[in-house]
Amino acid sequence: xxxxxxxxxxxxxxxxPVNFFLAFLGCLMGTLVGVLPGLGPVAAISMLLPISYQFSxxxxxxxxxxxxxxxxxxxxxxxxxxxxxxxxxxxxxxLDGYQMAKQGKAGPALAVAAIGSFIAGTLGxxxxxxxxxxxxxxxxxxxxxxxxxxxxxxxxxxxxLAKTSMAKALLMAAFGLFLSTIGLDxxxxxxxxxxxxxxxxxxxxxxxxxxxxxxxxxxxxxxEEMRGxxxxxxxxxxxxxxxxxxxxKFVPASVRGTIIGFFLGIxxxxxxxxxxxxAYGIEKRLSKYPEKFGxxxxxxxxxxxxxxxxxxxxxxxxxMTLGIPPNAVMAVLLGALMIHGITPGPLLIKxxxxxxWGLVASMYMGNLMLVILNLPLVGIWVQVLRIPxxxxxxxxxLFCLVGVYSINNSVVDIIIMIVFGLIGYFMKKTDYEGAxxxxxxxxxxxxxxxxxxxxxxxxxSLAIFFSRPISLGFLxxxxxxxxxxxxLRKKRLALGVDEGM
Numbered sequence: 001x002x003x004x005x006x007x008x009x010x011x012x013x014x015x016x017p018v019n020f021f022l023a024f025l026g027c028l029m030g031t032l033v034g035v036l037p038g039l040g041p042v043a044a045i046s047m048l049l050p051i052s053y054q055f056s057x058x059x060x061x062x063x064x065x066x067x068x069x070x071x072x073x074x075x076x077x078x079x080x081x082x083x084x085x086x087x088x089x090x091x092x093x094x095l096d097g098y099q100m101a102k103q104g105k106a107g108p109a110l111a112v113a114a115i116g117s118f119i120a121g122t123l124g125x126x127x128x129x130x131x132x133x134x135x136x137x138x139x140x141x142x143x144x145x146x147x148x149x150x151x152x153x154x155x156x157x158x159x160x161l162a163k164t165s166m167a168k169a170l171l172m173a174a175f176g177l178f179l180s181t182i183g184l185d186x187x188x189x190x191x192x193x194x195x196x197x198x199x200x201x202x203x204x205x206x207x208x209x210x211x212x213x214x215x216x217x218x219x220x221x222x223x224e225e226m227r228g229x230x231x232x233x234x235x236x237x238x239x240x241x242x243x244x245x246x247x248x249k250f251v252p253a254s255v256r257g258t259i260i261g262f263f264l265g266i267x268x269x270x271x272x273x274x275x276x277x278x279a280y281g282i283e284k285r286l287s288k289y290p291e292k293f294g295x296x297x298x299x300x301x302x303x304x305x306x307x308x309x310x311x312x313x314x315x316x317x318x319x320m321t322l323g324i325p326p327n328a329v330m331a332v333l334l335g336a337l338m339i340h341g342i343t344p345g346p347l348l349i350k351x352x353x354x355x356x357w358g359l360v361a362s363m364y365m366g367n368l369m370l371v372i373l374n375l376p377l378v379g380i381w382v383q384v385l386r387i388p389x390x391x392x393x394x395x396x397x398l399f400c401l402v403g404v405y406s407i408n409n410s411v412v413d414i415i416i417m418i419v420f421g422l423i424g425y426f427m428k429k430t431d432y433e434g435a436x437x438x439x440x441x442x443x444x445x446x447x448x449x450x451x452x453x454x455x456x457x458x459x460x461s462l463a464i465f466f467s468r469p470i471s472l473g474f475l476x477x478x479x480x481x482x483x484x485x486x487x488l489r490k491k492r493l494a495l496g497v498d499e500g501m
Contacts, residue, residue, distance in 0.1 A: 007129065010357030014365055019059050023362040026063040027369045030070020034090070035078055035381045036399060041071040042210065045332045049339075057340035058355045062362045064336055068329050069121065069312040069363065072272060073370045076113035076305050077381050081106060090308065092276045096293065096300030103296050108242045112298055113305040114374045115242075116254035120306035121367040123258045124265075124313030129360050136321040136346045144453035145464050147324075149474035151447040155440065156478040169436045172427075176437040179204045180444020187452060199412035208404045208417035209441060213434035216400055216421025219393050221428055242298070250302035253283055257306030265311030266318055266326065272308035273438065279307030313363065319344055320356060324446070 013019060033044040045064050052060035075090030080097035093113065100109040155173060182193045183203035194200040242250065260282060261275035283303040284293045293300050318326045323345035325331035337344055342352055349356045374381075404417045424434055458464035465471050 003129075003133075006353065006357045007361065009353060010359075010361030013058060013354050013358030014062070014361035018055070019062055019358065019362065020365070022055065022059045022063040023066050023366050024369055026066020027070040027073075027366045027373060030067040030072075031074035031370065031373050031381070033067060034071035034074020034076075036396070041068045041329050042332060044071070045329060045336075049332070049336055052336060053339070057337070057342055057352075058358050060336060060340060061333065061355060061359055064333055065316070065359060065363065066366050068333075069309060069366065070370055070373075072309045072312045073114065073117050073374050074381070075308075076117070076301075077110065077374070077378070080109045080113065080301070090276070090305075091273070092280045092304040093301055095280070096295070096297050099294070099296035100298070100301065105296065108246055108298070109301050110378055111242055111375060112246065112250045112302050114371055116250060116257070116302040116306040117309040117374075118367055118371050119251070119254045120258040120261060120310040121313060121363070121370075123255075124262050124310040125360060125363045125367070127262050127310075128313050128317055128363075129357075132317050132321050132356070133349055135317060136349055142322070142470070143468075144450045144457065145468050145471040146474070147446060147450035148454050149465055149471040149478070151443045151450065153474045153478040153481070155443065155447075156481045168432050172432055172434070172436040173440040176440025177444045177447075179209070179437075179441050180448070186445075186449055197412065199408075199410050203445070204416060204441070205404075205408070205413055208413040209420050210434075210438055211400050211404055212417040212420030212422075213424035213427070213438065216397065216417060217424030217428060217434075219396055220421065220425040223393065246298050250298050253299040253302040254306040256283065256286075257303035258310040260303075261307030261310035262314040264307075265314030272311040272315075275307040275311035276304035279303040316359070320348055321346060323348075326442075 014023065029044065029048075030041065033041055044067050048064065048067070052064060055063065072090075076093050076097065079090040079093035080101050097109045097113065100106065178193075180203070182200055184191055184194075184201050191201060257275075257279040260279045261272070264275040264278055265272065280293075280300060280303055283299050284290045287293065287297075287299065289297075315326045315330050318324050319330045319334060321344075323334070323343065325334045334344060342348070342355065400417060401414060404413050405411070427434060454464055455461075465475060
């Protein structure tokens with residue numbers, strides 16, 4: 001009964017005129033952020049933090065959260081219509097979404113993306129409401145060994161799900177780990193690899209690195225290949241209704257993507273990017289026609305779109321219950337909560353039930369708003385995409401520059417973004433992926449601090465990681481995931497099948 005009373009409290013908070021308006025405003029801005037390539041929710045939320053100070057903590061978080069999951073919806077529009085991911089989590093949607101658009105199926109592709117996102121958002125919010133309270137209680141038993149093993153599990157998941165070779169994924173993860181060590185040592189206070197640049201004493205910012213790898217590099221790649229955008233034809237996207245056959249294919253794919261995305265979104269470093277890649281890869285493995293993926297398969301749109309939206313909902317769970325941001329967006333939201341005098345963690349639901357349950361209820365309403373914003377009004381968003389390339393690309397770079405500078409007002413962040421834009425460009429040319437690098441950069445600091453704390457607790461003994469049941473469980477799962485590719489490869493070789501892992 002307490003659960004239903006909590007949900008009722010949430011809707012009472014969410015339907016208040018100010019909070020309802022802020023939810024709509026967040027969804028609207030999130031959709032725009034998703035449609036505009038190169039901007040992304042991290043930069044948008046960062047730029048709007050000063051505005052959020054004018055609202056109550058509940059209203060501010062409702063608006064900022066709306067930008068995040070709204071961007072997950074809107075990012076599919078540019079991926080499908082112009083083959084440029086509006087948001088980095090929509091990179092995978094380009095593979096089949098753009099091919100469907102070239103075949104005159106842009107309407108069904110957009111509809112599948114929006115409906116799949118709605119399914120994922122609804123189920124993800126339900127999972128957040130159900131799992132957060134008990135997880136908050138379990139979290140009280142977590143210590144440094146558990147966090148160490150959890151980060152190891154996160155590393156293993158991404159290396160297993162890498163699109164290219166595991167060697168390349170591990171190399172990028174190692175590079176990301178190195179980047180995470182730059183700055184002040186949390187234990188000794190000494191600077192490491194900062195080159196006496198004071199802006200690097202706090203480490204390399206995740207936002208400029210991510211925007212460079214996924215935003216600037218994409219512009220460079222498009223300019224070089226001269227793929228260009230085909231002129232958007234509204235006649236091709238007026239038919240937004242999938243066929244009965246499409247429904248049979250994309251609904252199960254959306255549900256599978258939701259499950260994968262939700263649980264990967266909970267993991268530190270998982271987030272929408274990893275979830276969309278994972279869902280697409282697993283969907284391809286389960287498909288009866290994996291060779292058709294990348295040629296306009298509807299499951300290739302539904303599964304990653306559902307996954308990145310479910311991950312957006314799931315990523316709120318560790319932030320709210322553990323006080324740990326699993327990705328860059330949650331890190332910014334953590335800062336917003338702290339500024340408003342609210343400390344996320346196991347006691348948040350008990351001490352601030354109006355904020356937690358009001359956020360949950362606003363997400364339900366926001367999902368309905370986003371379906372309206374992304375389907376009937378798709379023509380409005382298409383007009384944004386009619387901007388000529390010689391205007392659009394400079395605007396994309398300008399949005400990136402403004403977004404990354406606004407976070408710390410640092411020219412060094414701009415330089416970092418441009419450098420990683422070039423690095424990302426060459427990585428894409430040589431089939432190296434950015435996702436393992438980003439994951440390692442996010443997890444590196446958490447892993448190092450938790451590992452050192454654990455070893456101090458055990459006087460240097462590694463037995464502490466195996467003597468605690470939760471930590472041992474995470475390690476067993478990590479080992480299992482690491483061995484899966486080798487087991488599958490051995491099985492395929494035994495059957496005389498070579499898929500070219």
